[in-house]
Amino acid sequence: MTFHPLKSLGLAALLAGTIALPAWAETTLTAVMQAPLRSLDPHLSTAQIVRTHGFMVFETLLGMDADYQPQPQMADYVVSDDMLTYTLTLREGLMWHDGTPVTAEDCVASLMRWSQSDGSAKTMMQYVDSIEATSERELVIHMKSPFGPLLELLAKPSPIPAFMMPKRLADTPVGEQIPEIIGSGPFKFVADDYRPGDQAVYVKNEDYVPREEPASWTAGAKVVNVDRVVWQAMPDMQTSINAIQSGDVDLIEQVTIDLLPLLAMNDEVETGILNPLGAQVTGRFNHRLPPFDDPEVRKAAMYALDQETLMQTAIGNSEYYQLCPSIYGCEVPLASDVGAEYLEGSADERMAKAQELLAASGYDGTPVLMMQPTDLTVLTTQPIVAAERMREAGFTVEVASMDWSTLQSRKNGWQPVAEGGWNYFFTYWGVAGIWNPLVHSLINGSGDDNSWAGWPVNARMEELRADYLTAGTLDEQKQIAEEIQQIAWDDSFYFNAGEFKSVAAWRTELQDIQSGPITLFWGVHK
Amino acid sequence: MLSYFLRRLLMAIPVMFFVAVFVFLLLRLTPGDPAQAIAGDQASLAQLEAIRESLGLNEPLSVQFVTWIGQMLQGDFGRSLISDRPVLEMIGQRLGPTLALALVAMAMTLLIALPMGVLAAWRHGGMTDRLVMAVSVIGFSVPIFVIGYVLIGVFAVHLRWFPVQGYKALADGIGPFAHRIFLPGLALASIYIALISRMTRASMLEVLREDYVRTARAKGLPEGLVLFRHALRNAAIPILTVVGTGFAMMISGVVVTETVFNIPGLGRLVVDAVLARDYPLIQAIILLTAGTYVLINLAIDLSYALTDPRIRYQ
Numbered sequence: 001m002t003f004h005p006l007k008s009l010g011l012a013a014l015l016a017g018t019i020a021l022p023a024w025a026e027t028t029l030t031a032v033m034q035a036p037l038r039s040l041d042p043h044l045s046t047a048q049i050v051r052t053h054g055f056m057v058f059e060t061l062l063g064m065d066a067d068y069q070p071q072p073q074m075a076d077y078v079v080s081d082d083m084l085t086y087t088l089t090l091r092e093g094l095m096w097h098d099g100t101p102v103t104a105e106d107c108v109a110s111l112m113r114w115s116q117s118d119g120s121a122k123t124m125m126q127y128v129d130s131i132e133a134t135s136e137r138e139l140v141i142h143m144k145s146p147f148g149p150l151l152e153l154l155a156k157p158s159p160i161p162a163f164m165m166p167k168r169l170a171d172t173p174v175g176e177q178i179p180e181i182i183g184s185g186p187f188k189f190v191a192d193d194y195r196p197g198d199q200a201v202y203v204k205n206e207d208y209v210p211r212e213e214p215a216s217w218t219a220g221a222k223v224v225n226v227d228r229v230v231w232q233a234m235p236d237m238q239t240s241i242n243a244i245q246s247g248d249v250d251l252i253e254q255v256t257i258d259l260l261p262l263l264a265m266n267d268e269v270e271t272g273i274l275n276p277l278g279a280q281v282t283g284r285f286n287h288r289l290p291p292f293d294d295p296e297v298r299k300a301a302m303y304a305l306d307q308e309t310l311m312q313t314a315i316g317n318s319e320y321y322q323l324c325p326s327i328y329g330c331e332v333p334l335a336s337d338v339g340a341e342y343l344e345g346s347a348d349e350r351m352a353k354a355q356e357l358l359a360a361s362g363y364d365g366t367p368v369l370m371m372q373p374t375d376l377t378v379l380t381t382q383p384i385v386a387a388e389r390m391r392e393a394g395f396t397v398e399v400a401s402m403d404w405s406t407l408q409s410r411k412n413g414w415q416p417v418a419e420g421g422w423n424y425f426f427t428y429w430g431v432a433g434i435w436n437p438l439v440h441s442l443i444n445g446s447g448d449d450n451s452w453a454g455w456p457v458n459a460r461m462e463e464l465r466a467d468y469l470t471a472g473t474l475d476e477q478k479q480i481a482e483e484i485q486q487i488a489w490d491d492s493f494y495f496n497a498g499e500f501k502s503v504a505a506w507r508t509e510l511q512d513i514q515s516g517p518i519t520l521f522w523g524v525h526k
Numbered sequence: 527m528l529s530y531f532l533r534r535l536l537m538a539i540p541v542m543f544f545v546a547v548f549v550f551l552l553l554r555l556t557p558g559d560p561a562q563a564i565a566g567d568q569a570s571l572a573q574l575e576a577i578r579e580s581l582g583l584n585e586p587l588s589v590q591f592v593t594w595i596g597q598m599l600q601g602d603f604g605r606s607l608i609s610d611r612p613v614l615e616m617i618g619q620r621l622g623p624t625l626a627l628a629l630v631a632m633a634m635t636l637l638i639a640l641p642m643g644v645l646a647a648w649r650h651g652g653m654t655d656r657l658v659m660a661v662s663v664i665g666f667s668v669p670i671f672v673i674g675y676v677l678i679g680v681f682a683v684h685l686r687w688f689p690v691q692g693y694k695a696l697a698d699g700i701g702p703f704a705h706r707i708f709l710p711g712l713a714l715a716s717i718y719i720a721l722i723s724r725m726t727r728a729s730m731l732e733v734l735r736e737d738y739v740r741t742a743r744a745k746g747l748p749e750g751l752v753l754f755r756h757a758l759r760n761a762a763i764p765i766l767t768v769v770g771t772g773f774a775m776m777i778s779g780v781v782v783t784e785t786v787f788n789i790p791g792l793g794r795l796v797v798d799a800v801l802a803r804d805y806p807l808i809q810a811i812i813l814l815t816a817g818t819y820v821l822i823n824l825a826i827d828l829s830y831a832l833t834d835p836r837i838r839y840q
Binding site: 036038039040044045046047048050116117119159173174175176177179195196197198199232234235236238239242243245246248375402403404405406408409410412420427429433441449450451452 | 556557558559562563564565566567568569570571572573574576577578579580581606608609610611616619620675678682683686689690691692785786787788790794795797798801802803
């Protein structure tokens with residue numbers, strides 16, 4: 001046997017290289033999210049994708065568990081017997097991603113900024129006397145009068161959660177975006193790798209100390225088991241399906257229902273519902289303009305519309321939608337059957353009732369302008385079906401097609417239709433954004449210019465919404481919530497067009513995926 | 527030639543100014559609200575108003591326009607209303623993939639379409655000609671996204687020769703770059719292969735009837751030399767014009783290709799910007815695109831003189 005010194009040297013180098021390789025290899029979870037991430041300030045946006053981004057980087061003082069209960073997260077709390085003083089003590093070891101400690105002063109500044117942008121927090125502030133930092137780790141909220149849902153508000157996951165950030169960022173005026181993304185959460189945002197609308201990258205926060213309680217929604221131990229999470233935007237769903245099948249991505253947050261059969265044939269991909277709350281589709285009347293300024297005409301339209309038909313055309317597969325009269329979502333603590341009479345009977349029977357009511361209302365044939373978004377799959381079909389049902393009932397309906405951005409902007413104006421106004425449109429709400437009368441924007445009965453589009457006016461509704469805030473027990477809250485629901489149906493605030501669940505897909509390499517009101521990236525292994 | 531070049535560059539200034547005014551006004555007349563894109567669907571009107579105020583959208587249009595033009599004259603294209611990032615930085619992030627895709631597609635087009643067109647003209651009326659014309663009709667008729675999906679289905683999903691999506695920069699290595707750019711490049715090139723092969727064929731057919739081609743053949747020159755040196759060069763001017771306009775059109779064609787193959791390029795950026803009504807970003811992209819068109823047209827005009835010595839610019 002001949003000895004080849006060069007070959008031996010090469011082999012030795014190769015072996016050395018092999019041995020020198022780390023036993024640890026970086027794990028990256030690549031996900032296609034439901035929308036591209038274009039802005040990053042979680043106090044400024046109600047968009048779901050910004051909220052999910054918020055929970056990656058930032059934390060809330062309290063978290064919401066799967067039983068809809070607020071739980072200590074960044075802080076433990078004590079409530080005085082008279083419900084007027086809330087003392088929150090930050091847990092030890094909390095650090096911002098820039099290496100500075102989290103202080104009570106930071107949290108006070110964050111609460112102040114949050115309360116200027118979130119609607120329900122603004123309401124809360126009417127009951128707050130002061131919020132002050134009493135030490136490095138303790139802050140105290142003094143109330144003018146008891147405010148039942150305060151803890152729930154601090155823990156709420158939607159639409160704008162009470163995220164904490166360093167004071168220097170929280171001092172940014174509320175209309176401006178924060179200049180840096182520095183939180184104290186389980187992931188750090190990698191600003192250098194961020195491409196707005198295309199890619200966002202997060203790395204595990206090695207300094208993060210999780211709580212000891214088991215993880216449950218946004219509460220408990222947020223244990224991160226991957227090193228990097230990459231969010232990739234893919235505007236084309238077929239491309240996403242190809243990518244998960246080839247292993248380019250690990251998770252698709254929302255798969256369109258019609259493409260699910262493509263994944264069903266692949267053993268390496270699982271599908272399921274990660275957000276058990278789902279979303280409710282709502283058809284909104286413009287209460288300021290004819291013909292829907294007349295409650296009798298609105299009621300006729302309510303009978304003309306049909307949950308089953310609308311869900312069938314939009315979602316198709318009944319496994320992923322649910323019909324119920326609850327305006328808070330079908331499976332939340334406040335869900336009830338109040339108002340079910342408006343959904344009773346077959347579609348034909350309800351149409352007959354609609355025709356009868358419309359004839360009796362004296363409707364003069366004023367055209368209904370129904371806005372239809374053409375670039376949002378889940379809301380494209382409802383206006384067409386609804387317009388047809390309304391026409392059958394006797395309405396004159398004109399469907400105006402436009403992109404979602406135009407619709408969103410147009411809905412905010414109440415000028416006559418000829419000058420760019422509107423009469424009716426559909427949108428959808430994550431159930432976490434409507435699950436109680438405090439966060440639910442559609443049941444605002446003040447008619448205030450600044451309230452969410454539609455502007456219904458109902459004094460009794462406003463009394464009840466105020467009563468809900470001071471209700472002491474869950475039973476009391478439920479009773480008020482039911483009366484609110486009855487009014488929402490009776491006065492035709494809007495049409496609840498049914499609830500649907502989003503289906504996620506993930507490769508089988510992913511284990512222990514958590515369910516929650518948003519997609520959670522802690523707990524999961526790859 | 528130099529004075530002609532400088533004169534054309536000066537003429538571009540009023541063109542660009544007109545484009546700037548037109549785009550600015552058109553965007554402001556388009557319904558939609560950037561504040562809503564930032565705040566999301568559930569935002570209150572008060573929240574939207576606070577955002578509009580901070581973005582300067584409540585200022586009169588004339589003030590907004592003068593501010594924008596003033597910034598641009600200092601080389602500042604502004605910040606994205608939605609992401610709050612410098613517009614030029616965002617374009618810089620996306621320019622590479624789009625340019626790479628367009629250049630690869632154009633290279634593929636020239637490599638495939640020119641020989642196809644020359645061959646078809648040479649074998650005019652024969653099987654080769656008919657085959658080239660058939661391929662050309664298919665290239666024209668089938669939308670790019672269909673060709674993209676077919677290529678993905680066959681070569682990426684079924685054969686697994688290429689990745690299904692994504693982009694690697696040239697800096698990551700020529701191998702990974704070529705591996706990822708090949709299918710999107712081919713998909714984008716398909717329509718231009720059809721266009722340029724037909725144009726080459728038509729132009730070559732005219733030239734092949736000329737006396738000097740007959741003379742070249744009579745002198746006993748090899749057929750390849752006759753076709754590619756004598757005929758193709760003389761047929762080049764209409765082909766160059768189509769290549770130039772084709773390259774400009776390609777910039778719009780990349781939107782679909784980038785979407786199907788998930789390439790983070792300018793095409794997707796501009797669609798995103800339009801959907802979100804991100805005014806400064808749209809304005810900057812359109813101005814840069816208009817500038818590119820102007821420069822490409824200038825380059826094509828100058829190339830005429832290089833291919834045809836009879837053409838001289840004063």
